[in-house]
Amino acid sequence: MKINYQLLKKETHTQARFGILQTRRGEYETPMFMPVGTRATIKGLTAEQVQSTHAGVVLANTYHLWLRPGEDIIKEAGGLHRFMNYPGPILTDSGGFQVFSLAKDKEKDISEEGVHFKSHIDGQNLFLTPEKSIEIQNKLDSDIAMSFDECPPYPVSYEYMKESVNRTLRWAQRGKTVHNNEHQALFGIVQGGEYTDLREYSCKKTVEMDFDGYSIGGTSVGESKEVMYKMIEDGVRYLPENKVRYLMGVGDPIDIIEGVCRGIDIFDCVLPTRIARHGQAFTRDGKINLHNHQFLRDFTPLDPTCDCYTCQNYTKSYLRHLITSKEMLGGTLLSIHNIRFLIKLTEELREAIKKDTLLEYRASFIEKYNSKKL
Numbered sequence: 001m002k003i004n005y006q007l008l009k010k011e012t013h014t015q016a017r018f019g020i021l022q023t024r025r026g027e028y029e030t031p032m033f034m035p036v037g038t039r040a041t042i043k044g045l046t047a048e049q050v051q052s053t054h055a056g057v058v059l060a061n062t063y064h065l066w067l068r069p070g071e072d073i074i075k076e077a078g079g080l081h082r083f084m085n086y087p088g089p090i091l092t093d094s095g096g097f098q099v100f101s102l103a104k105d106k107e108k109d110i111s112e113e114g115v116h117f118k119s120h121i122d123g124q125n126l127f128l129t130p131e132k133s134i135e136i137q138n139k140l141d142s143d144i145a146m147s148f149d150e151c152p153p154y155p156v157s158y159e160y161m162k163e164s165v166n167r168t169l170r171w172a173q174r175g176k177t178v179h180n181n182e183h184q185a186l187f188g189i190v191q192g193g194e195y196t197d198l199r200e201y202s203c204k205k206t207v208e209m210d211f212d213g214y215s216i217g218g219t220s221v222g223e224s225k226e227v228m229y230k231m232i233e234d235g236v237r238y239l240p241e242n243k244v245r246y247l248m249g250v251g252d253p254i255d256i257i258e259g260v261c262r263g264i265d266i267f268d269c270v271l272p273t274r275i276a277r278h279g280q281a282f283t284r285d286g287k288i289n290l291h292n293h294q295f296l297r298d299f300t301p302l303d304p305t306c307d308c309y310t311c312q313n314y315t316k317s318y319l320r321h322l323i324t325s326k327e328m329l330g331g332t333l334l335s336i337h338n339i340r341f342l343i344k345l346t347e348e349l350r351e352a353i354k355k356d357t358l359l360e361y362r363a364s365f366i367e368k369y370n371s372k373k374l
Helices: 047-053 062-067 069-076 079-085 096-102 131-139 158-178 198-208 225-236 253-261 270-275 311-315 317-326 326-357 358-368
Strands: 003-010 017-023 024-029 032-035 058-061 089-093 114-119 127-128 144-146 185-188 215-216 244-247 266-271
Touching: 003 326, 017 244, 017 326, 024 032, 024 144, 024 326, 032 253, 032 326, 058 062, 062 069, 062 089, 062 096, 062 131, 069 131, 079 089, 089 127, 096 114, 127 131, 131 144, 131 158, 158 198, 185 198, 198 215, 198 225, 215 225, 225 253, 253 326, 253 358, 270 326, 311 326, 317 326, 326 358
Parallel strands: 032 266, 058 089, 089 144, 144 185, 185 215, 215 244, 244 266
Antiparallel strands: 003 017, 017 024, 114 127
């Protein structure tokens, strides 16, 4: 089996879905949040610590693993799961986002064949094609591979986006043609920017290729929240109900709630570990900064409603001490909390979907989350 998605319940008042993602490494309820392990590691955490957050699927980055240590090394090690000692499912992105951010001259460096760019490590000239991206992911042996797509900036003209969507569709077909790992699912990616008709066109043409799941790309790239939520709505409108839906690169708590209300099943983002390394934590009362002096004598947990290892054992005062002293443990403990916070959020969203109380949950969460930010 590659993967299978079973839709169990649709929320009465929204487009939200509760379902089961079945993989060769277990079954996992959706909506879910995926921690990001760019270089085959969730930064600062062991595999056991990641599992303690109740994580299911985690994400690794094709581009970074291609450069270091190389897909052949990981294949020789027995695949990505053995290499990073993670027993749960792994999704690998295509590397497209990183590659396009490194391509300096979009007109010159992006061609029908692929993308020319320079390595962020040593400046070496590199060339990545849809076929190469899939070949790397086949060797990594992740449970879910992503199609190689063009990642346009925001905003761009209608003409540019139309050409980009068509190129992404051609690249998706090329990648699907060479994909040859019988244990690995392959997802297609819907693009189209803020243009409703291009989102519809991209969605329908991608679905015609019959991928194992579908992703909404091109969001959270500088657009307003209003535009972002419209992109999500346009992106899911023509997706099949029996396939999983993945919104790439979104990890703000309110954005996750809004995405779930619009029919998204899976989210990922580097945000929880990135802000942790800078001393910030999610709480029910909003995001807080542990550098603030007011936490010097605060001997309470980050969030009294949180069941994570950090909140069960450490206080804000101690965490502030670690952060201001630049101790590595500070980033680790905050990362554990932030990841668990988002995963627990999706657990609560699943319960609200089951009870048809998602709108009430959304209103209550947002009111409290925006009440004070420290």
